[in-house]
Every structure is written in structure tokens, then in C-alpha cells.
Amino acid sequence: MKGLTDISGILVGHASDYDGLTGCTVVLCESGAVAGGDIRGSATGTEEWDLLHPHHLTERIHAVVFAGGSAFGLEAASGVRRYLEHRGVGFETGAAKIPLVPAAILYDLAIGKANARPTREMGEAAAAAATDKTVAEGAVGAGTGATVGKLLGMRQAMKSGLGSRTVELNGPYKGVLVSALAVVNAVGDVCDPATGKIVAGARTAPDSMDFAVSVRVMKAGIASGLSRANTTLVVVATNAQLTKVQASKLAEFGSQGVARTIRPVNTMSDGDVTIALSLGRASAPIDALGVAAAEAVSEAILRAVRLAPPLGGLPGLRKG
Numbered sequence: 001m002k003g004l005t006d007i008s009g010i011l012v013g014h015a016s017d018y019d020g021l022t023g024c025t026v027v028l029c030e031s032g033a034v035a036g037g038d039i040r041g042s043a044t045g046t047e048e049w050d051l052l053h054p055h056h057l058t059e060r061i062h063a064v065v066f067a068g069g070s071a072f073g074l075e076a077a078s079g080v081r082r083y084l085e086h087r088g089v090g091f092e093t094g095a096a097k098i099p100l101v102p103a104a105i106l107y108d109l110a111i112g113k114a115n116a117r118p119t120r121e122m123g124e125a126a127a128a129a130a131t132d133k134t135v136a137e138g139a140v141g142a143g144t145g146a147t148v149g150k151l152l153g154m155r156q157a158m159k160s161g162l163g164s165r166t167v168e169l170n171g172p173y174k175g176v177l178v179s180a181l182a183v184v185n186a187v188g189d190v191c192d193p194a195t196g197k198i199v200a201g202a203r204t205a206p207d208s209m210d211f212a213v214s215v216r217v218m219k220a221g222i223a224s225g226l227s228r229a230n231t232t233l234v235v236v237a238t239n240a241q242l243t244k245v246q247a248s249k250l251a252e253f254g255s256q257g258v259a260r261t262i263r264p265v266n267t268m269s270d271g272d273v274t275i276a277l278s279l280g281r282a283s284a285p286i287d288a289l290g291v292a293a294a295e296a297v298s299e300a301i302l303r304a305v306r307l308a309p310p311l312g313g314l315p316g317l318r319k320g
Contacts, residue, residue, distance in 0.1 A: 165297075186230055
């Protein structure tokens with residue numbers, strides 16, 4: 001399967017700066033998607049988040065933007081709005097169509113160049129590059145400068161990135177899809193839920209590949225290089241028809257996949273968010289969709305670290 005673009009009506013595009021080690025990722029849904037959101041971290045950086053609330057006037061959004069560059073990266077969303085405006089896409093107000101584009105950022109200023117940030121032009125370029133082909137994964141787009149396992153400081157962290165995964169329901173719901181895209185920049189370790197083992201995370205020393213086990217370090221009160229500059233950004237999408245309330249619930253289910261795979265998670269130093277999108281006419285119970293969402297998110301997170309190459313002086317799991 002192709003990842004998030006398995007959902008008809010969704011396009012994904014990236015813009016990557018490999019000199020500055022930052023970038024942005026755009027999820028386009030030009031025909032409009034019913035959307036909901038869930039925030040679990042305490043260090044978020046977002047824009048237009050109220051669009052995702054069930055009580056908000058608007059029914060549909062037209063794109064989602066994830067970017068590096070900390071708060072500076074929110075500028076990329078302006079480029080996506082400009083791109084969509086030129087295509088005549090947006091919420092009709094009578095005088096003009098306004099593209100509705102929620103955005104969220106991650107902190108990647110400690111790797112690469114601190115003065116390299118996604119710009120409006122980069123956001124527009126990512127939107128123009130968006131396609132329904134297989135989602136590019138690893139150190140690309142918003143995942144270009146992503147890292148994990150930072151409890152003992154950046155020198156003992158590991159390279160991460162972006163991953164995407166689709167889960168199909170079975171039986172009477174065959175053909176119903178739930179897909180996830182995750183950009184993983186967590187302070188914690190990424191663990192495989194099937195084995196409980198750490199896949200990528202904080203290392204005992206800069207020249208070692210032995211894991212320090214971040215939850216153990218925290219409980220022991222060991223002095224750390226912890227910074228308030230981490231996050232995991234997730235989009236969950238389905239071809240099932242949902243209301244805004246149900247989309248918000250699907251986002252909550254998706255967040256379970258984050259908690260299942262990252263330890264520790266949702267800390268005071270993480271800005272973890274999940275956005276859910278509904279496009280299509282398929283039908284399935286929200287609880288069944290939720291089970292699939294958590295699974296898809298968990299697998300997307302694992303792919304984000306397994307497909308990340310060494311970069312910025314940090315080791316990555318992807319070889320060649």
C-alpha cells in the first residue's frame with residue numbers, strides 16, 4: 001500500500017532542506033475533509049487548531065501542514081493557503097474563498113542550522129509537489145530534522161523522520177481503510193509494541209548503540225539534557241464517512257498509537273498532536289476505525305525511525 005495516499009482525495013507533498021536539516025510536509029484534501037483533533041503534549045505549536053473543534057462553524061478543511069523550524073515554521077502554512085487560493089479552493093465567504101489549513105510544528109533547530117526554517121515559499125513548493133503516489137518516508141519533509149531519544153541530550157539521541165502506514169478492516173468492513181502519517185521528534189524512546197523492545201532512542205554514550213532506557217533514567221533522577229523542544233505530529237485519515245464529533249474521537253484513538261509506541265510520551269516537553277480526516281462514503285463503527293487508527297499510527301511511528309538514515313552527526317537505522 002502507499003500510506004496516507006491510499007485514501008482517495010488525499011495528496012502528500014514534501015519540501016526538504018538537507019543543508020539546514022529542516023522541511024515541511026503538506027497533506028492536501030482540496031475537495032474538503034471532515035476533521036477533528038487531539039492534543040496530548042504540553043509543548044505544542046499550532047495554527048488554526050480551532051477549525052478542528054466540533055463546535056466550529058466550518059465543516060471541512062482543505063490541507064494540513066507539518067513543519068520544522070519551531071514557531072518560525074508556521075509560516076509554511078501561508079504558502080499552502082496561497083497555493084490553494086490560486087486553485088480556487090477554500091471556504092466560500094461570498095467575497096472570497098478562504099483555504100482552511102491547520103498546521104503544527106516541531107523543533108529541529110538543534111540539528112543542522114538553527115537559522116534554517118521552512119518558509120512560505122517552501123510550503124507552497126510542498127503543496128505544488130503533492131501527489132497521490134506512495135508517500136516518501138524517512139528523513140524527508142517535516143521529518144528532515146526529526147530526532148528521538150533526547151533525554152540525555154542531542155549527542156546521545158538518534159535520527160528519526162516521517163513514516164506512513166495503512167490498515168484495512170476485514171469482514172463486512174473490507175475496503176474500509178485507515179491510514180496514518182507520523183513525524184516523530186519525541187524526547188522519548190520508540191519501542192516496538194509487539195516485543196516491548198526499544199527500536200531507537202537515547203544511547204548510553206555518543207559513541208555507543210546501547211540504549212539508556214529513558215523511562216529508567218527519568219525514574220532514577222539522573223541529570224539529563226532534556227529540552228522543552230520535542231513532538232510527534234500525526235495525521236490519521238479514513239475513507240469512512242464521519243461527523244466532526246466522530247473525527248475528533250478518531251484522533252483520540254490515533255493518539256493511543258503514539259502512547260503505545262513512544263516511552264515516555266505526552267510529556268511536558270512534547271507537543272504531541274493528532275489530526276483526523278474523513279473523506280469518502282464507506283461505513284464502519286467508530287470503535288473499529290479506532291482500533292485500526294491506533295495500529296496504523298504505531299506502525300507509522302516505527303517506520304519513521306526504521307527508515308531514517310544517519311544525518312546531522314546522529315546514527316539512523318536505515319542503511320544505504
